Amino acid sequence: MIDGDVDLGLFGSIARMLVELDEIPDPAAFKHPYPLLAQRTLNEVVLRCLLDEAKPPNSLPGMVKWCHERSLPQWPLATPEGLFDEESFLLDGEAGVLTELCYELALVSASSDPLRKAVAVIDEAALAARMQRDQASYKNLRRLLAQRPVLDNAGLTEAWCSSGLGQLDTMIPRLYHQVPIRFYDRGVCRSCPGCGHLMMPLETDWWCERRECRIRDAGVTGRVWAAPHGELSQLDRWHRQFVGAPGRVTLALFERLSAMGLSPDDGEVELWPDFGACDLKISFPDGQTWGLRVVDWENAALLGHATGSLSGSVLPVDVAVWVVPDHRVMGNPGYRDSFADFAGGAARGALLRTCDQVLSEARSRLGDLKEW
Secondary structure (H helix, E strand, O other), X not given: OOOOOHHHHHHHHHHHHHHHHHOOOOHHHOOOOOOHHHHHHHHHHHHHXXXXXXXXXXXHHHXXXXXXXXXXXXXXXXOOOOOOOOOOOOEOOXXXXXXXXXXXXXXXXXXXXXXXXXXXXXXXXHHHHHHOOOHHHHHHHHHHHHHOOEEEHHHHHHHHHHOOOHXXXXXXXXXXXXXXXXXXXXXXXXXXXXXXXXXXXXXXXXXXXXXXXXXHOOOOOOOEEOOOOOOEEEEOHHHHHHHHHHHHHHHHHHHXXXXXXXXXOOOOEEEOXXXXXXXXXXXXXXXXXXXXXXXXXXXXXXXXXXXXXXXXXXXXXOEEEEEEOHHHHXXXXXHHHHHHHHOOHHHOOOEEEEHHHHHHHHHXXXXXXXXX
């Protein structure tokens, strides 16, 4: 179990501390006293180490160094078996950037309903669109976040004026922010050809924050952005990870289901129905309906825990399925078991499928209906 685990809660505090420190606009101006969360977390880690007669970090920079050099099982803290492995770091060893796991852990530890907290701004947009009875504007916003994580001034103008957002254009300043200088190299930024996010320049290469991109597209860069500093905006990290990334998976799955013969025009496959009650709804010719929620988490155990506490509206469907990108399971054969072991509440016994599995099962069902 996760709830009530003291050491896991401490790891969550460390993750939230790293997120808070990462959001300081000018790290060079950082000085004592430490931010309250950072000081409290350091105190708790030191006390925990001393109680177990383990050598503690000697300062806040020392604890951050641990995050960079030690996987979570290497810390003198105890967590539930199967929750983390030797690849579980809070800071990436190559670029020193917060990992996806760090944000997942920060989110789970900060809220009793992590998945809802991750999309709080999107839920506000859904409510505003619902009040206007304008589902198209909501879907256009979701497409924008999935397809255009980076916007220059011309892109921002287009988003404001001609993206079909209606009154939801007020959400743009809350989601897109000026690109920090660390993403520039000699006045140029480059985006990843896989996810479209901006890459970070290292000494000899460009680095993407998403692990699957670094594996699949090693040594390759996408679009070159020559906009001066201050004239380029990107989706913030929270929404890149928890909204934009699953949004791209959702759109790709939608296209593949449509190509299979399910008609969007006839409502057989629908994107973000009922203002995002789920990500995809499939309606088969015999009337059976599937509701798909697409999630893209590195840690299956934290995902299982998060799905069990999800609140909010649920689309009435015959079959509800959690869907993850195929690379999550291919890179971790125990992903499904870990999800099931830590899922609780409403998610206990929930169906978890990869995109390819959804397509295979939908294709098989359509074939059976045609034969019938």
